[in-house]
Amino acid sequence: MRIILPTSGPAVVAHGKGDLRIEDIPLTVPATDEAIVEIAYGGICGSDLHYWLHGAAGESILKEPMVLGHEIVGVVVQQAANGEGPAVGTPVAVHPATPAPGDVRYPEDRPNLSPGCTYLGSAARYPHTDGAFSRYANLPARMLRPLPENLDLRTAALVEPASVAWHAVARAGDVAGKTALVIGSGPIGALVVAVLKRAGAARIVAVDMHDKPLEIARAVGADEVLKGDDAGAIAAVDADVVIESSGSHFGLASAIKGATRGGKVVMVGLLPSGPQPVFISLAITRELELLGSFRFNDEIDDVIAALADGSLLVDPVVTHEFDLSQGLEAFDVARNSAESGKVLLNFQQ
Numbered sequence: 357m358r359i360i361l362p363t364s365g366p367a368v369v370a371h372g373k374g375d376l377r378i379e380d381i382p383l384t385v386p387a388t389d390e391a392i393v394e395i396a397y398g399g400i401c402g403s404d405l406h407y408w409l410h411g412a413a414g415e416s417i418l419k420e421p422m423v424l425g426h427e428i429v430g431v432v433v434q435q436a437a438n439g440e441g442p443a444v445g446t447p448v449a450v451h452p453a454t455p456a457p458g459d460v461r462y463p464e465d466r467p468n469l470s471p472g473c474t475y476l477g478s479a480a481r482y483p484h485t486d487g488a489f490s491r492y493a494n495l496p497a498r499m500l501r502p503l504p505e506n507l508d509l510r511t512a513a514l515v516e517p518a519s520v521a522w523h524a525v526a527r528a529g530d531v532a533g534k535t536a537l538v539i540g541s542g543p544i545g546a547l548v549v550a551v552l553k554r555a556g557a558a559r560i561v562a563v564d565m566h567d568k569p570l571e572i573a574r575a576v577g578a579d580e581v582l583k584g585d586d587a588g589a590i591a592a593v594d595a596d597v598v599i600e601s602s603g604s605h606f607g608l609a610s611a612i613k614g615a616t617r618g619g620k621v622v623m624v625g626l627l628p629s630g631p632q633p634v635f636i637s638l639a640i641t642r643e644l645e646l647l648g649s650f651r652f653n654d655e656i657d658d659v660i661a662a663l664a665d666g667s668l669l670v671d672p673v674v675t676h677e678f679d680l681s682q683g684l685e686a687f688d689v690a691r692n693s694a695e696s697g698k699v700l701l702n703f704q705q
Contacts, residue, residue, distance in 0.1 A: 370424050391495060396430045403478070425487035431446065468651045510677075523649055544624060
């Protein structure tokens with residue numbers, strides 16, 4: 357079955373610093389390996405906010421208008437012409453990465469470290485890779501993950517960020533029975549708490565500067581919460597595993613101080629480029645393991661299964677939902693981390 361589609365549709369487009377627009381974009385003819393997906397929901401990520409607020413996300417600088425969005429779910433309305441991927445009518449989540457092997461060496465089983473990897477809604481390369489905050493999106497069939505019948509699209513909108521959290525926890529190894537400290541309880545930090553809870557951590561302590569994120573962290577499994585300026589209490593946690601998700605050097609300092617001797621610190625929060633003032637001496641004398649965590653690989657399949665069987669609690673992480681026509685307001689709410697968790701855009705009309 358082939359559905360008659362419009363020639364254009366609304367999308368969220370970043371034109372530069374402070375210049376975000378909801379505008380019609382043409383629906384182009386998909387490549388033979390691309391399906392057309394009718395987008396249902398999209399979650400606003402920190403990188404989307406950075407492109408809007410700063411015209412850049414880290415060193416990825418906007419050089420031309422770009423459609424934002426990589427946390428997206430929807431329904432296939434046209435299968436890839438080559439017959440690959442899900443059939444028409446299949447609800448899908450999306451793995452937004454396209455690894456691109458090159459001359460730089462990296463572990464073959466960790467394609468997220470591919471130096472030429474592109475990501476939906478990323479200005480890391482030029483031409484930029486458009487995202488999928490649009491009514492319809494042409495997406496490679498290999499990106500699409502069919503969703504179980506009992507997993508609704510709104511909950512599935514958290515598959516991508518939950519996969520980031522799952523990967524971060526996996527980097528720490530077996531956390532069952534251990535004390536875990538989570539620095540920064542925004543959407544990723546809250547999802548880390550949820551993954552830690554499912555993985556059997558005995559004690560989970562969440563840290564943030566604001567009350568709302570700590571309320572969410574408790575709702576998804578944190579046993580205790582602390583304010584980020586309570587340095588003494590954070591250091592006293594003496595955690596076996598610390599997940600740093602604030603993306604600030606203050607958070608990383610707290611993570612190092614809160615880790616037990618011989619403990620592990622997983623850094624999933626992306627710090628700004630350049631030198632950072634951090635207590636590395638403590639990491640040395642305590643023989644801490646500092647581990648980076650970047651995006652994810654096939655963990656997305658485990659996340660979908662865990663959401664479907666109810667073992668991964670994520671619903672409290674979503675605090676707001678806006679229609680696409682209210683997209684600018686949605687971004688304004690999402691930037692206020694003191695009052696919001698994950699903010700969703702509803703593309704359904």
